[in-house]
Amino acid sequence: xxxxxxxxxxxxxxxxxxxxxxxxxxxxxxxxxxxxxxxxxxxxxxxxxxxxxxxxxxxxxxxxxxxxxxxxxxxxxxxxxxxxxxxxxxxxxxxxxxxxxxxxxxxxxxxxxxxxxxxxxxxxxxxxxxxxxxxxxxxxxxxxxxxxxxxxxxxxxxxxxxxxxxxxxxxxxxxxx
Numbered sequence: 001x002x003x004x005x006x007x008x009x010x011x012x013x014x015x016x017x018x019x020x021x022x023x024x025x026x027x028x029x030x031x032x033x034x035x036x037x038x039x040x041x042x043x044x045x046x047x048x049x050x051x052x053x054x055x056x057x058x059x060x061x062x063x064x065x066x067x068x069x070x071x072x073x074x075x076x077x078x079x080x081x082x083x084x085x086x087x088x089x090x091x092x093x094x095x096x097x098x099x100x101x102x103x104x105x106x107x108x109x110x111x112x113x114x115x116x117x118x119x120x121x122x123x124x125x126x127x128x129x130x131x132x133x134x135x136x137x138x139x140x141x142x143x144x145x146x147x148x149x150x151x152x153x154x155x156x157x158x159x160x161x162x163x164x165x166x167x168x169x170x171x172x173x174x175x176x177x
Contacts, residue, residue: 030092034120037138041157041168042123044133051077051127055085058140058156060149061106061113066172067158069103070139072123082126087119087139095119106141116143148176 042055052075059070072078072085080101087096087104095108100123106114118140125133140156142149158171 030088030094030120030122034088034122034136034138035092036136037118037120037140039138039154039156042135042137046075049077049127049129050075053078053125054162055121055123055137055139056157056159056161057138058142058151058158059106060142060144060158060173062144067160069105069159071103071159072100073159073162074100074125077128079126079128083124085121085123087121089114089119090117100125104139114141116141144174145176148174150176 039057041057042053044051044053046052052073054073056070059067061068061070072083074080074083078100080099083100084098085096085100085104086094088094089108093108095114096104097109098104108114118138121137121139123133123135123137125135127133142151142156157168158173160172161168161170163169
């Protein structure tokens with residue numbers, strides 16, 4: 001009887017460890033509670049330490065070569081091995097998790113194309129100096145309607161709006177009036 005109880009506890013403990021390991025590597029649910037979608041880009045312009053990062057608010061993954069991927073732009077002060085981005089759909093299901101040096105192409109973790117709309121995200125930046133910056137944000141997948149992208153009157157910030165000095169300029173996407 002004593003051996004059965006010990007064996008049962010070992011099996012239960014093993015299942016718990018396996019489940020926890022899966023949750024740490026697969027973004028199954030929005031555990032960061034990032035649910036508010038802002039139209040403001042996540043950015044920090046270069047300071048005295050040389051730290052710079054910029055995360056746009058929208059992209060258009062349609063294969064035309066313009067704003068097809070969503071990614072963080074950053075300076076060498078960001079520790080890319082310790083920094084990551086996690087993106088969920090509005091139901092809290094994980095669609096992307098990776099280091100900040102990887103781009104999101106608009107497909108979920110199962111290889112399915114994500115629908116146009118808003119996606120909450122959690123950005124965890126670790127600097128070379130050891131500072132930690134954790135930010136909730138949002139990215140919107142936009143699509144063309146006819147010959148242009150209809151934004152509903154909202155202003156979005158796109159990946160191609162970044163110049164070499166780190167400041168935004170007009171996107172190359174064709175935006176509807």
